[in-house]
Amino acid sequence: MTEPTFTIPLWADLLGVGLGGVQGAMFASGFQGQRRLDLLGVAIIGIMIGMGGGLIRDILIGQPPASLQSNWYLLTAAGAALVGMLLAGVLNRVNTFIVVLDAVVIGMFGAFGTSKAIAFGVPEVPAVFIGVCAAVGGGVLRDVLMGLPVSIMHVGSLYAVAAGAGCTFIVVAHTLGLGIVPSAVVAIVITTIIRVLAVIFDVSLPEQRRLYRRKVAAETGMIPIIKP
Amino acid sequence: MTEPTFTIPLWADLLGVGLGGVQGAMFASGFQGQRRLDLLGVAIIGIMIGMGGGLIRDILIGQPPASLQSNWYLLTAAGAALVGMLLAGVLNRVNTFIVVLDAVVIGMFGAFGTSKAIAFGVPEVPAVFIGVCAAVGGGVLRDVLMGLPVSIMHVGSLYAVAAGAGCTFIVVAHTLGLGIVPSAVVAIVITTIIRVLAVIFDVSLPEQRRLYRRKVAAETGMIPIIKP
Amino acid sequence: MTEPTFTIPLWADLLGVGLGGVQGAMFASGFQGQRRLDLLGVAIIGIMIGMGGGLIRDILIGQPPASLQSNWYLLTAAGAALVGMLLAGVLNRVNTFIVVLDAVVIGMFGAFGTSKAIAFGVPEVPAVFIGVCAAVGGGVLRDVLMGLPVSIMHVGSLYAVAAGAGCTFIVVAHTLGLGIVPSAVVAIVITTIIRVLAVIFDVSLPEQRRLYRRKVAAETGMIPIIKP
Numbered sequence: 001m002t003e004p005t006f007t008i009p010l011w012a013d014l015l016g017v018g019l020g021g022v023q024g025a026m027f028a029s030g031f032q033g034q035r036r037l038d039l040l041g042v043a044i045i046g047i048m049i050g051m052g053g054g055l056i057r058d059i060l061i062g063q064p065p066a067s068l069q070s071n072w073y074l075l076t077a078a079g080a081a082l083v084g085m086l087l088a089g090v091l092n093r094v095n096t097f098i099v100v101l102d103a104v105v106i107g108m109f110g111a112f113g114t115s116k117a118i119a120f121g122v123p124e125v126p127a128v129f130i131g132v133c134a135a136v137g138g139g140v141l142r143d144v145l146m147g148l149p150v151s152i153m154h155v156g157s158l159y160a161v162a163a164g165a166g167c168t169f170i171v172v173a174h175t176l177g178l179g180i181v182p183s184a185v186v187a188i189v190i191t192t193i194i195r196v197l198a199v200i201f202d203v204s205l206p207e208q209r210r211l212y213r214r215k216v217a218a219e220t221g222m223i224p225i226i227k228p
Numbered sequence: 229m230t231e232p233t234f235t236i237p238l239w240a241d242l243l244g245v246g247l248g249g250v251q252g253a254m255f256a257s258g259f260q261g262q263r264r265l266d267l268l269g270v271a272i273i274g275i276m277i278g279m280g281g282g283l284i285r286d287i288l289i290g291q292p293p294a295s296l297q298s299n300w301y302l303l304t305a306a307g308a309a310l311v312g313m314l315l316a317g318v319l320n321r322v323n324t325f326i327v328v329l330d331a332v333v334i335g336m337f338g339a340f341g342t343s344k345a346i347a348f349g350v351p352e353v354p355a356v357f358i359g360v361c362a363a364v365g366g367g368v369l370r371d372v373l374m375g376l377p378v379s380i381m382h383v384g385s386l387y388a389v390a391a392g393a394g395c396t397f398i399v400v401a402h403t404l405g406l407g408i409v410p411s412a413v414v415a416i417v418i419t420t421i422i423r424v425l426a427v428i429f430d431v432s433l434p435e436q437r438r439l440y441r442r443k444v445a446a447e448t449g450m451i452p453i454i455k456p
Numbered sequence: 457m458t459e460p461t462f463t464i465p466l467w468a469d470l471l472g473v474g475l476g477g478v479q480g481a482m483f484a485s486g487f488q489g490q491r492r493l494d495l496l497g498v499a500i501i502g503i504m505i506g507m508g509g510g511l512i513r514d515i516l517i518g519q520p521p522a523s524l525q526s527n528w529y530l531l532t533a534a535g536a537a538l539v540g541m542l543l544a545g546v547l548n549r550v551n552t553f554i555v556v557l558d559a560v561v562i563g564m565f566g567a568f569g570t571s572k573a574i575a576f577g578v579p580e581v582p583a584v585f586i587g588v589c590a591a592v593g594g595g596v597l598r599d600v601l602m603g604l605p606v607s608i609m610h611v612g613s614l615y616a617v618a619a620g621a622g623c624t625f626i627v628v629a630h631t632l633g634l635g636i637v638p639s640a641v642v643a644i645v646i647t648t649i650i651r652v653l654a655v656i657f658d659v660s661l662p663e664q665r666r667l668y669r670r671k672v673a674a675e676t677g678m679i680p681i682i683k684p
Contacts (some may be wrong), residue, residue, distance in 0.1 A: 004517050020663060037381060040388060040389070041380075041381045044380070044381065044388075046677060047382075055288075058290075059287060060273045060511075060521060060524055061518065061520065061524075062514075062520025062521065063290065064289065064290025065288060065290065067354070068288055068289075068345075068350060068354035068357065068358065069350070069351070069354070070354075071352060071353040071354065073354070074353045074354055074357055117524075120354055122525070123527045124527060125527040125530045125531060126523070126524035126525070126526075126527065126529070128532055129524065130524065140601070144372060144378075144600060145368070145378050145380075146378075146381060147377050147378065147381075149603050150600075150601050150603065151601060152497075152500070152601075152604075153493060153497045153501075153601055153603075160496060160500075161496070176534060177400060181379060206633065226553070265609060268616060268617070269609045270609075270611065272608070272616075273609075283516075286518075287515060291518065292517065292518025293516060293518065295582075296516055296517075296573075296578060296582035296585070296586065297578070297579070297582070298579060298582075299579045299580060299581040299582065301582070302581045302582055302585055303581060372600060372606075373596070373606050373608075373609055374606075374609060375605050375606065375609075
């Protein structure tokens with residue numbers, strides 16, 4: 001509790017929630033066949049991706065979840081999920097858009113998580129840990145709720161590494177006395193670049209959804225009936 | 229923290245825990261074949277359904293879980309799980325009983341969740357959200373622990389809608405200045421009626437357990453060896 | 457909050473985290489074929505087993521997680537996971553070692569969980585419950601993250617019973633006025649002995665990993681392609 005004066009600006013927090021909501025709903029909309037979700041299911045995943053990281057962050061820090069102290073978070077996440085559903089039909093084949101959006105969202109959640117942890121006096125190593133959990137936590141909840149293999153355990157390692165790099169930068173910058181706002185911006189850029197480069201240079205990660213279907217088959221060790 | 233004087237009466241909380249425990253154990257007892265749980269597994273699911281919603285509610289509000297501040301909750305949940313196991317043999321084919329019990333339990337958890345959130349100063353939208361999470365959270369934990377597809381994401385949408393209607397009523401009634409006790413009673417009735425009507429008029433939801441088995445087959449895209 | 461002066465000594469807590477990290481990483485390293493984890497995945501499981509029980513314990517008690525208030529926990533868990541990976545190649549066929557290590561870890565997490573709960577004024581029954589959750593919680597998180605059937609629901613009942621016996625002893629001893637340190641030591645011995653005896657006398661539990669593979673086949677009701 002050493003620096004209680006710092007708070008993440010509401011607009012920045014809501015921007016992360018909104019982008020997460022769009023990304024989550026686009027991802028969930030992409031499933032066809034038996035795994036298809038109804039509209040409410042897509043909305044739940046959107047809200048989960050938008051708000052899940054922040055919830056996990058606050059529970060780990062030991063604070064009441066900030067996203068449940070104001071009406072704006074849920075309204076933003078739900079609205080963003082709606083936008084994501086509409087965009088899914090138009091943009092779901094524009095993989096570049098999805099990948100970059102995903103990377104920026106992970107960067108923001110990680111940066112906010114580590115910044116808030118530092119502000120509440122959490123030491124360096126757990127501050128990075130909380131940032132990484134905030135970055136990838138929403139995705140873990142999504143995979144568990146959708147019955148998918150948890151991506152972070154397999155293909156998703158790159159997420160954790162990219163988020164960890166950004167969060168580590170914040171801790172180092174804070175130790176050096178740099179301001180938390182410019183540090184967070186640089187951290188988001190670092191995470192985004194690592195994640196996007198990882199996708200570009202790793203030919204096995206060209207498309208999330210297709211990969212997931214292949215992963216389902218690989219994980220269960222059986223060929224699914226579902227036609228892609 | 230605007231109205232710290234309100235607390236859910238212990239008997240009401242324990243009634244919800246007890247009915248949830250009965251319902252959870254009856255549900256878990258219903259599984260046959262390879263998915264069959266041992267007695268301890270059935271008890272765990274009963275306790276989870278009875279207490280899971282309240283745990284999630286309190287964690288989201290940022291309070292120490294009320295159900296772990298007294299011996300009565302666990303004793304009630306465990307006793308209720310025992311009753312549920314015994315009743316399962318007798319009543320598991322009386323679908324009406326299971327469906328109505330399930331609907332009342334969801335209504336109670338939702339009403340208690342939103343009421344407590346309001347009492348701790350949570351704004352309107354997250355108060356409804358917390359109520360819905362309390363109502364459906366126990367079922368999500370159950371599905372994850374049992375390795376079932378998470379029902380709320382697929383067939384279970386109606387749960388969330390029914391719970392959401394009841395919780396929204398409480399928030400509106402509170403804004404209009406109505407007392408929280410009569411509001412909660414009406415909310416439970418609203419959720420129960422919506423949920424029961426949904427089951428009656430939706431021919432695809434005649435029996436939970438059979439549906440789940442079919443869902444397992446549909447979800448994995450393969451015909452299971454398990455003979456119903 | 458009746459006895460706020462008691463705290464688990466840091467070295468004891470870190471010993472539990474370290475042994476848990478070794479055990480988790482050894483377990484996760486054992487998987488071959490399609491379920492094989494990459495190095496980061498193994499490290500995550502090690503950290504999860506080392507720290508997961510304590511996180512769940514503190515969230516249930518309503519305290520900020522102790523393992524995130526110091527750098528040592530994560531460093532210990534990560535280092536232990538590394539050791540576990542190295543040991544896995546050497547010792548993974550020495551089943552006795554794995555089984556005993558697992559039993560001791562469960563005993564420590566259970567004893568620490570119940571002791572801390574008592575220290576924060578939690579009543580007897582939930583104090584035992586929190587201990588059992590701390591003992592088995594890491595394993596549940598592991599199974600969910602790895603997409604395995606949750607062992608505690610099926611084969612793992614013996615874990616919960618063994619942990620419950622140790623935790624109950626602590627509560628009884630505390631009621632009788634015995635000191636918490638000797639009580640915790642005895643509780644760890646009780647849990648370890650019950651668990652090890654259960655493995656020795658139950659021929660169906662000779663090896664965890666093989667059992668899990670068989671369980672996967674049994675649970676899904678299909679023969680997996682994975683060759684053991």
